[in-house]
Amino acid sequence: MEARTPPKQAASHKQLVELTILYQFSNTMLSTIRLNKLTHLILTALTSDSTRLFERAMLFLRNEKSGVLQGMLGVTRDTAGGLKVVGGKDALSSRWDIDDDAILHQRDSAFSKHVRATRIEASADCTIIRRVIHEHRLYALGEDDCPVCESCDFVRRLGIAAFAVAPLIARDKALGIIVVDNPSSNKEIGRDDLHFLQLIANQAGMAVENSMLYNRIEEAHSNLRDARERLVHGERLAAIGEMAANLAHELKNPLITIGGFAGRLVKGLPGTSREHHYADTIVKEIGRLERMLADILAFSRKPTICYSACDAGDILRDCFASCTTTLEDHCVSLATSFEDGPWPILGDAHQLKQVFLNLMLNACEAMPDGGSLHVTLKKVSLDKKCILVSIQDSGGGMPADMLPKIFTPFFTTKPHGTGLGLAIVNRILQNHGGSIKARNEGRGAVFTVTLPQVEAQ
Ligand SMILES: Nc1ncnc2c1ncn2[C@@H]1O[C@H](COP(=O)(O)OP(=O)(O)OP(=O)(O)O)[C@@H](O)[C@H]1O
Ligand SMILES: [Mg+2]
Numbered sequence: 406m407e408a409r410t411p412p413k414q415a416a417s418h419k420q421l422v423e424l425t426i427l428y429q430f431s432n433t434m435l436s437t438i439r440l441n442k443l444t445h446l447i448l449t450a451l452t453s454d455s456t457r458l459f460e461r462a463m464l465f466l467r468n469e470k471s472g473v474l475q476g477m478l479g480v481t482r483d484t485a486g487g488l489k490v491v492g493g494k495d496a497l498s499s500r501w502d503i504d505d506d507a508i509l510h511q512r513d514s515a516f517s518k519h520v521r522a523t524r525i526e527a528s529a530d531c532t533i534i535r536r537v538i539h540e541h542r543l544y545a546l547g548e549d550d551c552p553v554c555e556s557c558d559f560v561r562r563l564g565i566a567a568f569a570v571a572p573l574i575a576r577d578k579a580l581g582i583i584v585v586d587n588p589s590s591n592k593e594i595g596r597d598d599l600h601f602l603q604l605i606a607n608q609a610g611m612a613v614e615n616s617m618l619y620n621r622i623e624e625a626h627s628n629l630r631d632a633r634e635r636l637v638h639g640e641r642l643a644a645i646g647e648m649a650a651n652l653a654h655e656l657k658n659p660l661i662t663i664g665g666f667a668g669r670l671v672k673g674l675p676g677t678s679r680e681h682h683y684a685d686t687i688v689k690e691i692g693r694l695e696r697m698l699a700d701i702l703a704f705s706r707k708p709t710i711c712y713s714a715c716d717a718g719d720i721l722r723d724c725f726a727s728c729t730t731t732l733e734d735h736c737v738s739l740a741t742s743f744e745d746g747p748w749p750i751l752g753d754a755h756q757l758k759q760v761f762l763n764l765m766l767n768a769c770e771a772m773p774d775g776g777s778l779h780v781t782l783k784k785v786s787l788d789k790k791c792i793l794v795s796i797q798d799s800g801g802g803m804p805a806d807m808l809p810k811i812f813t814p815f816f817t818t819k820p821h822g823t824g825l826g827l828a829i830v831n832r833i834l835q836n837h838g839g840s841i842k843a844r845n846e847g848r849g850a851v852f853t854v855t856l857p858q859v860e861a862q
Contacts, residue, residue: 423601425496426456430605432492432500434612438619445508447609448480450501451585451602453488458601459585459594463520463563464573466581466613467538472526474534474581479520479563482589484511523562531560537570538579543603545569545594569594571606575614583609646814650705653698660698664691693821700825704814704832715757717748717792717856718782724761725780731766736775737798743782748792751859752837760833763826764796764852770819771800771849790858795851802845811843 433446444464451462461481465474487507492499511517525534533544547567560568568586572579583606587594670684725739732739750757768778776799785793803811810816812831817824827841834841839856 426450426601427604428496429490429500431608432498433502434608436500436502438616440613440616440620442503442508443609443612443616444478445480445503445511446501447583447605447612448478449485449488449503449507449511451583451605452480452482453485454482455488455490455501458598460587460589460592461516461585463584464581465520465523465525465584466573467579472538474525474538476520476523476525477581478512479514479517480511481514481516484514484516487511519563534570534582537572537582541572541574541577541579543569543571543599543606545599547593564588567591567594569599569602571602573606573610573613575610580610580613580617646705649701653701653705657695657698657702660691660694664688664695667691697823700823700829704825704829711753711755712751713754714749714751714859715754716746717750717757717794718743718746719748720754720757721761721780721782721794724758724765727758727762728765728769731769732778735769735772737769737772738777740777740779741782742779744784748782748784749859750792750837750856752856753833756833757837757856760830760854761794761796763830764854767826767852768796768798768800768850771798776800776849784858785855787855792856792858794854794856796854797846797849797851799848800850801848802850803843805845808843808845812841 430450433450434443437443437446448462448464450456451458452460461479463479464477466477467474487503487510488501489503490499491502525531533546536542537544545567546569563584565584565586566588568584571583571585573581573583583602585594585602664687667684667687671681671688674681674684721741721743725741728739765778765780772778778799779795779797781793781795781797783793785791807818812827813824814828815824816828831841834854834856837856839854841855842853844851844853
């Protein structure tokens with residue numbers, strides 16, 4: 406004879422099983438803060454053989470701004486196999502876990518890929534889902550319950566017939582939804598199942614919210630760390646700059662004296678003697694050191710700008726005149742493309758000339774065996790009217806990883822460079838409300854300078 410369990414005993418056994426599942430789920434939600442792992446654990450718990458609640462479960466998260474629900478993961482009874490109970494047999498302390506291999510297997514399954522490729526427009530798609538999101542309540546749908554289901558993109562795409570949708574709620578906001586169904590057996594989603602789904606979704610909502618908040622804190626923390634590093638770096642640079650300025654100041658006077666005496670020696674010694682050659686070398690090297698010190702002092706000095714109305718075209722033409730011999734020495738041909746002027750800007754013409762001279766000198770130095778320099782001048786409308794000067798050379802350009810560093814003070818690849826030329830250029834342009842960008846193009850580098858245009862006077 407078959408032994409029968411009395412109905413009362415069977416009911417309390419069922420309650421015990423349900424309670425155990427809920428305890429284990431609750432412990433599981435506290436076991437990780439990683440959003441990815443959480444989503445796998447939630448859906449696996451809903452579909453695995455341990456609970457046998459549903460055959461498939463899908464999770465969609467809602468974009469706060471657009472309201473679009475983006476598919477994140479789909480788990481089926483087949484891919485839910487990796488769920489393990491850890492922490493002993495006691496329901497109060499045990500929980501579920503899933504290892505990285507099982508997570509990968511679930512993520513790469515065809516069904517999950519299908520879910521991830523699904524976006525549900527909050528306003529246009531499934532009316533049921535819209536209600537779940539807005540009314541914050543669970544909905545269950547039989548095959549014939551929804552008049553529009555057949556035409557519903559979401560239902561068609563995922564091969565859904567009868568299904569239930571539960572909102573993921575936290576702090577009175579719908580973060581997303583969990584969709585469950587039983588497509589293989591067509592088993593009806595009963596009241597008990599829905600009750601369970603509701604309880605699990607409630608806990609899952611809080612866990613997902615905590616995880617998202619944690620991620621945001623992590624991101625803010627990382628931004629803060631970056632900002633602090635930039636600040637420390639800036640302070641260090643400022644300290645180096647101050648030290649360099651003091652040193653430059655101290656060195657300047659003795660250098661002038663040495664240069665003066667060496668100059669007198671050059672004049673007094675016969676031009677063919679070795680001593681004349683030595684003295685001449687001293688004069689040239691002193692000249693280079695003086696220019697270097699002048700650069701360092703210019704960089705560390707607080708900017709004093711004498712603004713006046715000037716014309717970018719005039720400044721550039723002035724630069725070309727000053728550069729003639731340098732261009733000839735380097736066998737560099739100059740081509741210009743100026744749109745129709747005038748080019749009214751407000752600024753310090755002397756400092757702006759220094760900007761373009763530095764860029765042209767760098768270009769010449771990049772073409773020791775000759776080449777071409779192309780200077781373009783035009784007006785553009787960005788968020789305001791601007792004047793754009795681009796200086797393009799054929800000197801081979803720069804390695805891509807060097808581009809972000811070239812405006813940093815003291816960055817140089819030249820044996821006798823100070824690495825201050827572009828740092829000074831950048832500083833002057835910033836003081837004029839302008840900017841500079843560098844890129845590789847064609848056979849060399851292009852430096853593009855933008856300056857705000859003013860009304861012609
Ligand atoms: N037109 C260019 N083509 C290729 N590389 C360039 C060009 N302009 C600048 N660079 C690179 O950027 C670096 C920094 O330039 P920057 O003008 O600041 O210093 P520098 O020319 O090395 O020294 P200084 O200007 O003090 O003589 C250069 O050393 C060079 O490697
Ligand atoms: Mg330079």
